[in-house]
Amino acid sequence: MELEHDATATAYEVCVGEGLIDDAGSLIAAACPAHRYSIITDTQVAGLYGERLLDALSGEGLNGMVLKFPAGEWNKNRENWSDLIDGMLRAGFGRDSAVVALGGGVVGDLGGFVAATFMRGVPLVQIPTTLLAMLDSSVGGKTGVDTAAGKNLVGAFHQPRLVLADPAVLKTLPGPQFTSGLAEALKHGLILDAAYFESIAAGLEDLFARQPDRLTDLIARSVEIKAAVVSRDERESGYRKVLNFGHTVAHAQEAISGYAWLHGEAVAAGMALEAAIGEAAGVTEEGVSRRIQEVLEAARLPVELDDEVDATRFFEALEKDKKRAGGRVRYTLIGEIGRVAASDEGDWTHEVPEELVRSVLFE
Amino acid sequence: MELEHDATATAYEVCVGEGLIDDAGSLIAAACPAHRYSIITDTQVAGLYGERLLDALSGEGLNGMVLKFPAGEWNKNRENWSDLIDGMLRAGFGRDSAVVALGGGVVGDLGGFVAATFMRGVPLVQIPTTLLAMLDSSVGGKTGVDTAAGKNLVGAFHQPRLVLADPAVLKTLPGPQFTSGLAEALKHGLILDAAYFESIAAGLEDLFARQPDRLTDLIARSVEIKAAVVSRDERESGYRKVLNFGHTVAHAQEAISGYAWLHGEAVAAGMALEAAIGEAAGVTEEGVSRRIQEVLEAARLPVELDDEVDATRFFEALEKDKKRAGGRVRYTLIGEIGRVAASDEGDWTHEVPEELVRSVLFE
Numbered sequence: 001m002e003l004e005h006d007a008t009a010t011a012y013e014v015c016v017g018e019g020l021i022d023d024a025g026s027l028i029a030a031a032c033p034a035h036r037y038s039i040i041t042d043t044q045v046a047g048l049y050g051e052r053l054l055d056a057l058s059g060e061g062l063n064g065m066v067l068k069f070p071a072g073e074w075n076k077n078r079e080n081w082s083d084l085i086d087g088m089l090r091a092g093f094g095r096d097s098a099v100v101a102l103g104g105g106v107v108g109d110l111g112g113f114v115a116a117t118f119m120r121g122v123p124l125v126q127i128p129t130t131l132l133a134m135l136d137s138s139v140g141g142k143t144g145v146d147t148a149a150g151k152n153l154v155g156a157f158h159q160p161r162l163v164l165a166d167p168a169v170l171k172t173l174p175g176p177q178f179t180s181g182l183a184e185a186l187k188h189g190l191i192l193d194a195a196y197f198e199s200i201a202a203g204l205e206d207l208f209a210r211q212p213d214r215l216t217d218l219i220a221r222s223v224e225i226k227a228a229v230v231s232r233d234e235r236e237s238g239y240r241k242v243l244n245f246g247h248t249v250a251h252a253q254e255a256i257s258g259y260a261w262l263h264g265e266a267v268a269a270g271m272a273l274e275a276a277i278g279e280a281a282g283v284t285e286e287g288v289s290r291r292i293q294e295v296l297e298a299a300r301l302p303v304e305l306d307d308e309v310d311a312t313r314f315f316e317a318l319e320k321d322k323k324r325a326g327g328r329v330r331y332t333l334i335g336e337i338g339r340v341a342a343s344d345e346g347d348w349t350h351e352v353p354e355e356l357v358r359s360v361l362f363e
Numbered sequence: 364m365e366l367e368h369d370a371t372a373t374a375y376e377v378c379v380g381e382g383l384i385d386d387a388g389s390l391i392a393a394a395c396p397a398h399r400y401s402i403i404t405d406t407q408v409a410g411l412y413g414e415r416l417l418d419a420l421s422g423e424g425l426n427g428m429v430l431k432f433p434a435g436e437w438n439k440n441r442e443n444w445s446d447l448i449d450g451m452l453r454a455g456f457g458r459d460s461a462v463v464a465l466g467g468g469v470v471g472d473l474g475g476f477v478a479a480t481f482m483r484g485v486p487l488v489q490i491p492t493t494l495l496a497m498l499d500s501s502v503g504g505k506t507g508v509d510t511a512a513g514k515n516l517v518g519a520f521h522q523p524r525l526v527l528a529d530p531a532v533l534k535t536l537p538g539p540q541f542t543s544g545l546a547e548a549l550k551h552g553l554i555l556d557a558a559y560f561e562s563i564a565a566g567l568e569d570l571f572a573r574q575p576d577r578l579t580d581l582i583a584r585s586v587e588i589k590a591a592v593v594s595r596d597e598r599e600s601g602y603r604k605v606l607n608f609g610h611t612v613a614h615a616q617e618a619i620s621g622y623a624w625l626h627g628e629a630v631a632a633g634m635a636l637e638a639a640i641g642e643a644a645g646v647t648e649e650g651v652s653r654r655i656q657e658v659l660e661a662a663r664l665p666v667e668l669d670d671e672v673d674a675t676r677f678f679e680a681l682e683k684d685k686k687r688a689g690g691r692v693r694y695t696l697i698g699e700i701g702r703v704a705a706s707d708e709g710d711w712t713h714e715v716p717e718e719l720v721r722s723v724l725f726e
Contacts, residue, residue, distance in 0.1 A: 116519060152483070
């Protein structure tokens with residue numbers, strides 16, 4: 001007997017604007033009504049914005065409580081997930097509560113996974129506080145934690161009801177975190193919107209000055225692009241792979257460096273190098289990798305792998321990734337700036353001979 | 364900006380039939396193709412059916428591996444969930460694998476939660492080995508684990524690709540487990556199909572003899588009813604509450620007895636008593652509770668609460684449940700045998716004055 005089931009299609013709001021964090025109360029009350037709000041954040045962000053968000057909620061009569069865990073990627077694990085859930089249970093949170101994840105990508109992933117699994121799922125609001133989280137990781141519904149065996153190996157897809165991005169909070173973001181976010185914005189341009197890529201390149205000075213209006217435009221356009229891709233392919237089965245430009249090489253760099261590189265930094269080097277690989281493979285137009293390098297360097301981002309990454313370690317890291325993904329090393333390549341190249345298989349990824357990759361990266 | 368996302372609607376197969384476990388290879392290959400299968404089961408079921416299922420898979424060229432955890436409801440926890448995931452990672456399972464949950468409700472819930480969260484979700488096959496799991500818990504997509512604070516407080520909704528129910532395995536099921544399953548089948552009749560309820564009552568002798576044909580019919584009809592309800596309301600927001608007939612009282616009994624009662628036993632007593640409450644409230648037709656009692660007794664099921672359950676402990680347990688659900692004690696009531704009573708609020712649950720419940724249950 002065949003049973004039909006039809007998961008509810010839903011829509012959610014992404015609000016971007018200076019000072020929005022102080023309007024969080026009314027925005028959350030409208031988009032994500034709940035009996036109580038569990039504000040999940042890390043020790044660092046709690047000190048910066050915890051009280052302000054609580055005030056914004058209580059100003060609208062909403063009942064919030066801050067639950068925090070120690071800051072740091074290595075704390076995105078099952079133990080903290082478990083502790084946060086137990087903290088909510090002890091505080092009497094029920095099915096009619098919602099989770100607000102306030103922080104960078106680590107908080108969004110871990111807080112999102114709490115929301116996905118607390119009593120089989122409660123609504124989620126994302127309030128990202130890093131550029132990368134604002135324009136990339138808070139959109140798409142990926143949540144999860146790391147294990148000793150690797151990153152994001154445990155998790156769930158759980159879409160937020162509302163994403164609130166306030167570029168004013170980026171004023172205090174350290175430089176490397178800021179440029180790491182820029183790398184993903186540039187990627188959005190490179191895969192789908194050449195004019196966007198060039199406008200970022202032309203406006204780097206204003207962006208480095210953290211001008212809220214320019215940042216608002218940047219975040220809004222990146223979210224549009226990311227959301228358009230994700231809505232076509234929510235569970236990452238096909239089209240969503242266009243977002244992986246730069247990521248095959250980046251994952252190897254990250255794994256070898258033990259995640260000493262920020263994600264966006266690794267993606268920057270990955271994009272420069274995968275453009276060169278694409279050119280060598282005849283998929284990417286000549287000159288593209290040079291232009292990408294220029295812009296990345298102007299954006300203070302790396303365009304080469306770390307010295308410690310040699311061919312042996314690099315291909316070992318790919319091999320490990322391959323095993324996990326089920327059998328093939330694939331590259332997302334662009335045809336030219338602003339256009340991902342479809343492969344002959346009708347897929348969005350390309351198989352590239354190892355010798356070719358070796359000659360581009362290591363010879 | 365408003366983002367649309369559209370979770371994929373899917374359909375899945377429920378196959379019921381004697382000897383199906385030996386056909387699992389071809390059925391799984393067709394409905395849930397995967398590179399490797401992680402067969403999650405408990406120590407008890409592993410000894411009974413683990414090898415047979417592995418043989419059925421390898422007969423079709425499928426690659427399976429058995430991962431087990433200690434049998435028992437108290438082992439449905441985050442520690443075993445974590446260990447099972449780590450076991451899969453150590454064994455090199457990747458995104459292209461699937462989970463087969465082989466066992467009773469505990470295995471289905473725990474194995475299902477592993478499938479829901481391993482690398483953000485992999486496909487799931489349920490092979491239930493108890494009557495309750497076959498006709499009820501394997502359908503509906505609920506997965507999860509218990510915490511010290513209560514049952515199923517952590518989990519996710521994750522629909523199986525395939526449910527395989529082989530009534531031949533019920534021959535070895537202990538009597539109380541068998542009648543516990545019957546209680547849920549009777550509930551399906553009581554809420555939506557009077558003829559089904561009476562056919563179970565008339566056929567109890569064949570059922571107790573574990574006749575595979577009769578059991579196949581029973582499971583198939585119960586699954587149809589459960590699936591029809593669930594497909595109308597996958598996330599338990601409204602209509603799905605019709606399945607809660609008997610459950611408000613049952614949850615209190617279970618909580619007070621520390622889960623010494625089997626779930627179906629508690630539901631049986633709950634149905635008899637909630638029918639009496641419904642009659643006293645003028646919602647349920649006179650005489651219904653008497654007929655329900657007769658049939659439950661013939662099915663060797665309890666119709667009264669345990670002696671240790673007094674009014675004080677009962678209402679305390681309800682209070683705790685209420686807090687968790689967010690504010691109201693509600694009863695799902697039937698109007699007559701085979702028909703759930705809608706409430707005036709257009710909901711499927713009823714508020715009943717505490718004094719009335721007290722007078723029916725304790726005076």
